[in-house]
Amino acid sequence: MFKWLLLFAGAYLFYLWIKGQKQVNSSKARTQNPKPDKAQRAIEPEAMVPCQHCKVHLPKSEAIGFEERFYCTQEHLNMLDPEGWIGxxxxxxxxxxxxxxxxxxxxxxxxxxxxxxxxxxxxxxxxxxxxxxxxxxxxxxxxxxxxxxxxxxxxxxxxxxxxxxxxxxxxxxxxxxxxxxxxxxxxxxxxxxxxxxxxxxxxxxxxxxxxxxxxxxxxxxxxxxxxxxxxxxxxxxxxxxxxxxxxxxxxxxxxxxxxxxxxxxxxxxx
CATH class of the missing domain: 3.40.80.10 (Peptidoglycan recognition protein-like)
Structure with missing residues (x-):
């Protein structure tokens, strides 16, 4: 009977050791590959910029930039704008x-x-x-x-x-x-x-x-x-x-x- 108790105790300790190793490995994985929280997962809205010529707002990635100004089309970049400036x-x-x-x-x-x-x-x-x-x-x-x-x-x-x-x-x-x-x-x-x-x-x-x-x-x-x-x-x-x-x-x-x-x-x- 005593032998069986020792066997069960040893098995239980081994189980606890295995469980502890899994938790350590899981913690390391979270540290190396942290999951973004909801705020990080949310896609930030793209910056909008106005066309210098017509004042229409459009995403910055779609605008034509020149000297810190932005234009919605090549035509507007090359035109004389309503204020009298060539883009x-x-x-x-x-x-x-x-x-x-x-x-x-x-x-x-x-x-x-x-x-x-x-x-x-x-x-x-x-x-x-x-x-x-x-x-x-x-x-x-x-x-x-x-x-x-x-x-x-x-x-x-x-x-x-x-x-x-x-x-x-x-x-x-x-x-x-x-x-x-x-x-x-x-x-x-x-x-x-x-x-x-x-x-x-x-x-x-x-x-x-x-x-x-x-x-x-x-x-x-x-x-x-x-x-x-x-x-x-x-x-x-x-x-x-x-x-x-x-x-x-x-x-x-x-x-x-x-x-x-x-x-x-x-x-x-x-």
């Missing part, structure tokens, strides 16, 4: 602007050239951006001290590589034309859009600049039909020579398909 341009806001006169919309595009330092194209427009934002360091180049204090801007800049930047909404006035007259109309800033091409008047513009310029003009014409076009030298002949003799007006007219009547100064080099 695919790099926006670099300039303080050198003000509102247009009441009931005035732009009907003229003025083409300029600019390079900072003069005839230097190695910085991809960085100093031009600083100049239009009143951040130009006068110690960075001797010429910069000469233009210190000037308050200038343009709606758009096209760099030598064809990159498009925008500084002022087309709904507002940029300070690009100065004292000027277009077909007997004074103060061209009131009714014009200024486009600066990175250039110096002594060398040809790049093909990429014409490509971007053509694309920009077509976008602008959607919102502002029947735009007319002139160079800065056309509206301020006593002061300015830009865009200069190397700007190819014939090429510009051909690529944009602008009607000759909207080029009142013709397509000759000047």
């Amino acid at each position: 695919s341009a790099k926006w670099r806001l300039s303080p050198n602007q003000d509102v247009r006169p009441e009931n005035i919309s732009p009907d003229l595009v003025v083409i300029h050239h600019i390079s900072l330092p003069p005839s230097n194209f190695k910085n991809n427009g960085r100093f031009i951006i600083d100049f239009f934002q009143n951040k130009l360091d006068p110690n960075a180049h001797p010429y910069f001290a000469e233009i210190l204090g000037q308050k200038v801007s343009s709606h758009f800049l096209i760099t030598r590589s064809g990159e498009l930047l925008q500084f002022v909404s087309t709904q507002n006035k940029a300070w690009h034309a100065g004292v000027s007259s277009f077909m007997s109309r004074e103060k061209c800033n009131d009714f014009s859009i200024g486009i600066e091409l990175e250039g110096d008047g002594e060398s040809a513009f790049e093909g990429a600049q014409y490509t971007t310029l053509t694309s920009l003009v077509k976008k602008l014409e959607v919102s502002y039909p029947n735009l007319q076009f002139a160079g800065h030298s056309d509206i301020a002949p006593d002061r300015k020579t830009d865009p200069g003799i190397f700007f190819d007006w014939q090429k510009f007219q051909k690529e944009t398909a602008i009607s000759p009547k909207n080029l009142p100064y013709g397509v000759s080099f000047r």
